[in-house]
Amino acid sequence: xxxxxxxxxxxxxxxxxxxxxxxxxxxxxxxxxxxxxxxxxxxxxxxxxxxxxxxxxxxxxxxxxxxxxxxxxxxxxxxxxxxxxxxxxxxxxxxxxxxxxxxxxxxxxxxxxxxxxxxxxxxxxxxxxxxxxxxxxxxxxxxxxxxxxxxxxxxxxxxxxxxxxxxxxxxxxxxxxxxxxxxxxxxxxxxxxxxxxxxxxxxxxxxxxxxxxxxxxxxxxxxxxxxxxx
Ligand code: C5P
Numbered sequence: 122x123x124x125x126x127x128x129x130x131x132x133x134x135x136x137x138x139x140x141x142x143x144x145x146x147x148x149x150x151x152x153x154x155x156x157x158x159x160x161x162x163x164x165x166x167x168x169x170x171x172x173x174x175x176x177x178x179x180x181x182x183x184x185x186x187x188x189x190x191x192x193x194x195x196x197x198x199x200x201x202x203x204x205x206x207x208x209x210x211x212x213x214x215x216x217x218x219x220x221x222x223x224x225x226x227x228x229x230x231x232x233x234x235x236x237x238x239x240x241x242x243x244x245x246x247x248x249x250x251x252x253x254x255x256x257x258x259x260x261x262x263x264x265x266x267x268x269x270x271x272x273x274x275x276x277x278x279x280x281x282x283x284x285x286x287x288x289x290x291x292x293x294x295x296x297x298x299x300x301x302x303x304x305x306x307x308x309x310x311x312x313x314x315x316x317x318x319x320x321x322x323x324x325x326x327x328x329x330x331x332x333x334x335x336x337x338x339x340x341x342x343x344x345x346x347x348x349x350x351x
Contacts, residue, residue, distance in 0.1 A: 124320050124350040127153040127178050128343065129298070129330030133161045141334060148343055153178040153328050167200050177202045178296075178328070182236055184208035187218035194219045198227035204296070204326075206277060209235035209264040216271035232274030232294070237264040240279045240299030243311040258285060265290045275325065280314030283322040294325040302346060305332045316349040 128149050132138035138158070142149070152175050154167060159181060170177055179202040183190045190207060197205055207219045216235050223231040237260075238247065244257045252260065261278060265286045268276050275294030278286060283295050297319045299310040307313050308331060319327055329346055336342040 122320055122351060124324055125151045125176070125326050126316075126343070126346055126350055127151040127296075127326060127328045128333055129153040129155060129180075129328050130158045131155050131330055131334070132158050135162065138162075141339060144340055145333075145343055146340070148340060148347065149175070151176045151178070151326075153180050153330075155180045156182075164200060167202065171201050178204040178206075178326075180206050180328075182206045182208055183219065184211045185215070187215045190215050191218040191222040194222040194231075194233070195226040198223045198225075198231040201228045202231055203229075204232045204234055204274070206234045206236050209237055209268050209276065213267045213271050216268060216273055220272050220274075234275050234277050234294075234296055235264065235268035235271070235273045236277040237261045237268075237282070238278075240312050241309050246311065258282065261286070262289060265293060269293055279312035280319040280322050280324060281312050283319070283324055287323045295323065296326040296328060297324040298328040298330075300327050300329045300332065300346070302332055302342065302349075316346045320350050 130138060130152055152170060154177060167177060179197050183193055207216055219233045223233050247253045261282045265276050269290045269292060275296060277296050279299050280297050286293060286295055299313045300316055300319060301307055301313045303315055316327060333339045333342050
């Protein structure tokens with residue numbers, strides 16, 4: 122199986138973050154850099170991690186007009202990140218313009234992932250009241266369809282939707298956040314699964330943040346998750 126585990130770096134404190142990276146050592150081969158870390162440490166940190174041989178997922182979740190998103194993706198793809206995100210709710214034209222920009226500017230091809238609904242949402246907390254009236258699975262299927270039509274590399278979804286996405290949209294890779302090993306706090310996530318559940322459901326990539334970054338022994342937790350992914 123060997124599903125890659127992206128360790129989510131959500132940090133504003135550089136010293137704490139560097140200590141974690143040091144502790145995880147060679148066991149952590151994949152890192153996700155999100156808004157907090159990117160805004161604190163910028164492109165030079167992304168370059169530094171790539172120079173260390175780490176595979177980087179830049180998770181900035183773009184949602185803007187197609188031209189603006191294409192230009193932003195072009196700049197990010199030139200850094201050599203493996204994956205990046207846009208919101209599927211930005212529409213097919215926006216996702217397609219991101220995919221085309223990544224193809225033109227990615228040193229190796231940068232995969233564009235379309236975020237369906239954030240894993241912090243469930244049916245009851247969808248942003249608009251009329252969205253709450255349509256089953257989440259139906260809406261996620263539509264967003265995955267949009268991603269497929271735009272030729273995205275894949276989608277970001279919870280473990281609960283993997284089987285449906287894989288069955289109806291086999292070309293899409295599925296990256297799964299909201300991972301909580303048994304006994305770990307759910308925190309602000311809603312649609313959670315254990316690493317094993319996500320892998321058995323067919324996840325292509327996992328993203329794990331606080332269960333590792335806030336652990337007493339982050340390396341032990343990462344090793345346990347990596348084992349569940351093999
Ligand atoms: O700490 P935790 O494991 O909840 O971190 C999950 C990471 O995945 C966070 O960095 C969050 O921004 C990101 N993410 C998510 N849900 C999505 C997309 C990304 O939780 N749909």
